[in-house]
């Protein structure tokens with residue numbers, strides 16, 4: 078993954094990330110204001126105590142204090158109660174806000190990923206994306222509910238504490254502020270490294286999760302290949318990468334936090350030293366020095382927390398960058414011409430189509446390919462493996478953009494047709510149809526929820542190629558395992574075909590959709606198909622001539638070009654590649 082090699086992020090990117098983060102919390106301004114009020118109240122009360130001590134230590138107020146001792150402690154107790162209430166409100170509101178923002182980010186991330194252009198999924202592994210949904214989005218929750226509250230609380234204490242210190246001795250305060258500013262400048266270097274280390278860690282973690290997901294998903298294949306040990310060692314390598322990135326992050330973070338805290342302590346020591354010399358010269362009362370030292374320690378501790386949470390915030394921002402990176406570059410929305418495909422099956426015309434996959438732009442897959450399928454007819458596409466058959470189907474589905482040439486549906490360029498119309502009127506059954514690990518009925522109604530279950534049941538009974546479903550103890554409610562693992566390959570294909578037929582598409586694209594069926598079942602499926610969709614255009618990709626015998630036109634594709642075309646009868650004696658196939662498959 079190329080993101081591992083990225084240089085550390087620039088300040089403008091950091092600002093952009095913070096801007097996006099602000100966008101996430103903006104809708105909850107009211108609750109944030111309330112939480113901030115509670116925070117301000119709690120932190121201010123903390124700062125009252127040194128002032129109370131300073132006044133109590135003065136000789137004139139000491140006797141007054143002795144006289145009203147119970148009142149004094151009662152007031153202090155009341156202050157603690159108010160502070161406790163403020164603490165509760167603050168932590169509750171920030172915690173709830175964190176969960177809310179987490180849910181928003183999850184939803185946004187998922188929406189953004191599922192609507193990405195298809196080429197995106199050629200470049201990213203699904204496990205890696207799922208990991209990002211979990212771990213990267215969780216960073217936002219932590220950032221909002223914990224870090225934000227910590228930073229604000231200590232930030233308030235640092236600012237107010239400094240103001241109060243300056244009120245007592247501006248000289249000493251000036252010395253402190255100047256040294257702290259120098260420290261902040263130096264720490265900028267650490268912060269950059271830390272943020273880059275964080276990104277590396279999150280990326281390595283996502284890659285590890287992707288590999289683990291693939292290994293568990295493909296457990297049967299691994300077992301059959303006897304490749305478990307190999308998988309374990311590859312996992313070990315991934316894990317070592319995560320370990321290294323994680324340790325790198327810890328090293329940067331430890332150096333940063335401890336360096337900052339050491340400097341801070343030395344600074345405090347210097348200030349107290351200076352303060353003592355002022356007291357000895359009698360320019361500062363002892364009670365002021367005591368209060369100053371107390372404020373100093375509150376400010377120092379708050380600042381130390383601030384610095385170390387800043388380090389953690391920077392780590393979270395590293396992960397957040399990745400979240401926003403995924404949320405960005407969304408699919409171009411296209412609300413273009415609709416109602417191009419009417420009741421009758423559309424005519425499809427590809428002319429001089431040249432195409433290479435975005436993930437492998439140098440490998441030409443289709444080379445000036447031209448073919449026309451008349452509306453309402455059945456076309457067959459045949460050709461050697463890797464010839465480009467599935468690619469044509471995916472181009473008609475607008476999964477990818479062409480390099481040159483055009484695809485025209487009912488005299489309209491494909492790019493002018495809205496995705497919504499295309500998806501509503503076209504059905505596709507891919508080579509390896511994917512079923513989801515939900516019930517059969519839920520798999521059948523994906524994308525057409527309007528159908529009533531009893532209607533579906535009646536229809537598939539009438540079609541007669543899904544009878545096996547009714548022999549299952551739970552019938553249509555049977556839950557299929559992950560990717561439909563609990564039924565056979567041919568049964569999966571039949572469910573996928575039924576899913577497509579239920580949508581009553583105007584254009585049906587079958588890509589090796591019947592390869593797992595015996596010829597009797599295949600004939601049945603193909604005849605049902607024609608009966609259910611008498612006016613639709615159907616494109617059948619197949620290696621088997623038996624699937625294409627009924628086609629109105631067959632296109633033979635080789636190396637990304639149409640090399641022969643005609644009916645089965647015409648081609649079988651044309652002396653070309655098709656005839657060669659007829660002989661090999663012994664079809665008359």
Ligand SMILES: Nc1ncnc2c1ncn2[C@@H]1O[C@H](COP(=O)(O)OP(=O)(O)OP(=O)(O)O)[C@@H](O)[C@H]1O
Nearest residue numbers: 199434436437442461462463464465466467468469
């Ligand atoms: N997502 C992808 N990214 C990059 N290259 C791809 C991708 N899918 C397919 N290819 C390449 O494009 C070429 C054509 O593939 P395609 O799937 O269209 O072949 P096919 O004719 O359907 O073959 P088969 O009969 O084996 O299914 C092949 O060389 C293949 O390696």
Ligand SMILES: [Mg+2]
Nearest residue numbers: 466467468508
């Ligand atoms: Mg294919």
